[in-house]
Amino acid sequence: MQIATEAPSSFRSSAVRPGALGLIREALAETFGRRRLIRHLISADIRRKGSDTLLGNVWWVLDPLLQMTVYLILLSVILRRSTPDFPLFLFAAILPWKWFASSINDAVSSVVRQERLIKQVQFPKVVLPVSAVAAEVLNLAFGFVIVLLMLAVFFPAHATINVLWLPVIAAVQFVFTLGLALLVSAINVFYRDVGILSGHLIRLWFFLSPAIWSFDSSAGRFGAIEEALGEAGVSLLRANPFAVLLTAYRDVIYGRVNEAGDGFTPGQSPDLIALGMLLLLSIGLLILGTIIFKRLEPAFAKVL
Numbered sequence: 001m002q003i004a005t006e007a008p009s010s011f012r013s014s015a016v017r018p019g020a021l022g023l024i025r026e027a028l029a030e031t032f033g034r035r036r037l038i039r040h041l042i043s044a045d046i047r048r049k050g051s052d053t054l055l056g057n058v059w060w061v062l063d064p065l066l067q068m069t070v071y072l073i074l075l076s077v078i079l080r081r082s083t084p085d086f087p088l089f090l091f092a093a094i095l096p097w098k099w100f101a102s103s104i105n106d107a108v109s110s111v112v113r114q115e116r117l118i119k120q121v122q123f124p125k126v127v128l129p130v131s132a133v134a135a136e137v138l139n140l141a142f143g144f145v146i147v148l149l150m151l152a153v154f155f156p157a158h159a160t161i162n163v164l165w166l167p168v169i170a171a172v173q174f175v176f177t178l179g180l181a182l183l184v185s186a187i188n189v190f191y192r193d194v195g196i197l198s199g200h201l202i203r204l205w206f207f208l209s210p211a212i213w214s215f216d217s218s219a220g221r222f223g224a225i226e227e228a229l230g231e232a233g234v235s236l237l238r239a240n241p242f243a244v245l246l247t248a249y250r251d252v253i254y255g256r257v258n259e260a261g262d263g264f265t266p267g268q269s270p271d272l273i274a275l276g277m278l279l280l281l282s283i284g285l286l287i288l289g290t291i292i293f294k295r296l297e298p299a300f301a302k303v304l
Contacts, residue, residue, distance in 0.1 A: 023294035024287060030124035037123070041131035045106070046138065061143050064091065064098045071212050083257060084264050088155045092253035093211040093246040095147065096170070099140045100177055100242070101202050106132040107181030108188050108195045115304040125297050126290075129185040133178050140170060147253060160267040162252045169248045172275055176241055176282035182289030186296045189303055209242035214250065216257050241281065244274045 018026060031038070068090045076086055083089050110128040111118070118125065144166055151159040188194040215238070237243060248270035250256075255266045 020291050023291050027126050027290045027294055030126055031130055034127050038127050038131045042135040045135040061146050064094045068094050085155050088254050092250045095143045096249050097211055099136055103133045103136045103177045108184045108198050111185050111189050118301055129181045133181045158255055158266050162267040162269050165252045165270055172279045173245050175286055179285030179289040182293045186293040189300055209240055210246050241278055244278045
């Protein structure tokens with residue numbers, strides 16, 4: 001029994017494997033105990049992405065800007081959307097969505113990418129998805145600087161002190177993203193289709209979230225969707241976690257379009273009740289993702 005207790009967790013028998021609370025405590029201890037390793041992985045990930053292209057990590061902001069331009073041309077020029085200051089309306093939601101999509105795309109293959117290292121070195125695998133998600137936080141911070149510059153230079157009428165809520169909203173999104181990242185990164189080791197399928201699901205999730213539209217039916221942007229889906233469909237759209245997150249980002253950065261649809265109210269505080277409920281859901285997802293990851297972790301080396 002003493003030998004089994006002192007052995008690394010990945011080699012313990014199922015008879016001495018800890019329960020759910022033990023797995024959570026173990027994951028926390030491994031994460032905080034390997035802070036230097038996580039910092040090294042984050043630094044390596046940033047250097048890798050920066051060295052792959054000429055403009056390096058600047059593409060992290062250029063990509064949502066270009067995406068915003070495409071939707072701006074499509075909705076403003078072709079479909080003649082008349083939302084005031086539409087570029088800011090789009091960018092306020094596309095930027096945090098870019099953070100989520102990049103985090104999940106990196107995390108889903110974070111364990112599989114380190115196949116050779118996992119087979120050669122004994123270390124806590126939980127640091128891999130954690131570092132993948134944490135690396136994107138620095139890029140998001142850079143994106144928020146761009147948002148503040150846009151508000152100060154191009155859209156000063158939208159700027160309010162409510163932008164100080166941005167770190168709070170980002171913290172809720174981080175917890176949600178990390179929980180999902182732990183879940184998909186573990187399952188992808190056994191079912192590689194998850195990595196392929198996740199990209200398509202994320203694209204579908206984007207259009208089901210209020211990124212290029214909003215729930216403001218009075219301004220004419222949601223009326224057609226509401227009419228097509230009915231009350232049950234609208235309820236499902238509102239239950240989407242990113243319905244809460246993207247609306248909160250847009251509230252504090254852009255504000256809301258007025259009843260007539262030809263003006264706006266500047267940035268305002270987010271719906272704290274909705275954010276609080278989403279935080280509780282995200283914590284539950286994080287706990288579930290941690291337990292599943294730690295349960296499956298001992299088999300990673302065998303499957304890989």
